[in-house]
Amino acid sequence: MRTKEELKMLxxxxxDIKIAKTQARIREWVSHYGEDGVxxxxxxxxxxxxxxxxxxxxxxxxEAVFVDTGLExxxxxxxxxxxxxxxILRPKMRFDEVIKQYGYPFISKNISLMIYDAKNGKNxxxxxxxxxxxxxxxxxxxxxxxxxxxxxxxxxxxSDRCCLIxxxxxxxxxxxQVNKVPFVGIMAEExxxxxxxxxxxxxxxxxxxxxxxxxxxxxxxxxILKYIQENNLTIASVYGDVVYRASDGTKYLQTLCECGCKLxxxxxxxxxxxxxxxxxxxxxxxxxxRLQRIKxxxxxxxxxxxxxxxxxxxGIWVPNSKGLGMKHCIDVINxxxxxxxxxx
Numbered sequence: 005m006r007t008k009e010e011l012k013m014l015x016x017x018x019x020d021i022k023i024a025k026t027q028a029r030i031r032e033w034v035s036h037y038g039e040d041g042v043x044x045x046x047x048x049x050x051x052x053x054x055x056x057x058x059x060x061x062x063x064x065x066x067e068a069v070f071v072d073t074g075l076e077x078x079x080x081x082x083x084x085x086x087x088x089x090x091x092i093l094r095p096k097m098r099f100d101e102v103i104k105q106y107g108y109p110f111i112s113k114n115i116s117l118m119i120y121d122a123k124n125g126k127n128x129x130x131x132x133x134x135x136x137x138x139x140x141x142x143x144x145x146x147x148x149x150x151x152x153x154x155x156x157x158x159x160x161x162x163s164d165r166c167c168l169i170x171x172x173x174x175x176x177x178x179x180x181q182v183n184k185v186p187f188v189g190i191m192a193e194e195x196x197x198x199x200x201x202x203x204x205x206x207x208x209x210x211x212x213x214x215x216x217x218x219x220x221x222x223x224x225x226x227x228i229l230k231y232i233q234e235n236n237l238t239i240a241s242v243y244g245d246v247v248y249r250a251s252d253g254t255k256y257l258q259t260l261c262e263c264g265c266k267l268x269x270x271x272x273x274x275x276x277x278x279x280x281x282x283x284x285x286x287x288x289x290x291x292x293x294r295l296q297r298i299k300x301x302x303x304x305x306x307x308x309x310x311x312x313x314x315x316x317x318x319g320i321w322v323p324n325s326k327g328l329g330m331k332h333c334i335d336v337i338n339x340x341x342x343x344x345x346x347x348x
Contacts, residue, residue: 006203011192014222019230022223023058029207029219030059030187034066036210037185042217044068045175045186046090048080049275050239054231055189055220056087067091069178069186073170075099075277078302079242093178095170099279100323102169104316107161108333110281111152114197117164119155154340160321160333166280176214185215191228192221229267244271249290272297279309279328284346295334295348310334310348 014025034042044059046052046068059066068090072081084090097105109116121129131137133153135146155162179185192202198221205212207221220228232239233246249268273291274283278298287293292300299306313329316322323329334346 006206008199008203011199011202011222015193015224017222019227019234022227023231025222026058026207026219027062029217030062033185033187033208033217033219034063036208039063039066041184042066043091043179043182043184043186045188046070046084046087047189047276048076048084048240049189050232050243050269051191051220051228052189053237053239054228055187057235057237058219059187065089066187067184069093069175071095071171071174073099073277075170075279077240077242077272077275077278079240080275083240091178093174095174097169099166099170099277100328102166103161103328104322106165106169107163108281108330109164109166110155110162110333110337111285112195112282113164113167114195115149115152116162116282118149119152120161120163120165123156123161155337158333158336158340159315159319160336166277170277179214185217187217187219189220190218191223191225193224226267229269233267240275242272242275243269245269278302278305279330281330281334281346285341287347293347295346299348 014022017025044052044056044066046056048070056068066089068087069092070084070090071093073095084092107116107120111119118129118132122133132145132149133156135141135143135150137145175186190198192199201209202218202221207219208217209215229246231237239246246267247270249266268288272294273288274294276282278294281294284294295306295309298309308327310327310331311329312324312327313321313332314324321329321332331348334348338345
């Protein structure tokens, strides 16, 4: 079993050593499954673009697979089409259909899973959201989970199912069909769930139900941005430029910085699905929220996301033909956690 201390040590390594370790994990994966037995899960985001670049420098002919959910930024879809040997998949359900059946994606995957399971009577989730572990009060769960308990009583459902249904399942089904397993551009620092996965399997998960290689697991976002900058790597235009950010939020276009500034992007920080609300309550100083940016750049999509909605026969708020109805959901959440909790 790997440890968090080991992960922190690996995350602190210089980028050139991380690249070498990533290349080693890639060779290990290809050696096990063969070049014809693997593919690159390519979202068009900056992380998977870095992964694609590293893998194809080593193995130029490896296939990439993009899932067109219909929720990507237009710049992402356009960017993906600039690459050769990319297979495009589509999910069987639309986003509004997933929401109607399961619920909206808010806060994070882990929290929305806990809320969904708690509302459906799953014991682990009921205990977690009440701050209990093994029948006793657990301070970690009190601090981490109990603040989300009011979301059990809102008039709409919250769920983590959208990623599984719209992104993961098409890839899983395709992989079984063509007998291939993926490289995935995810990092352990992105969430507790991904950190826990690395602790269990490391970068290459050979002995799991759905084998996958995550050769960027020990990287950080700063590593991704540094790799893009140092290799003059083209990324989707929705990100803007890679620049330095000072502690006061000021952004600098210089290519070298010795004053402790960190790299950032002038446009979107993360892309993914336009309407996903995971992490939308966390906005860095000087940044627009995801919804504020969409409102400014894509007003039509913003209106579809925020407007519409209705109560179904069970009295649950769901999307309708006029839109996803997220404004109602956000207003309810903001009434609980503060008017600017999710900015739109």
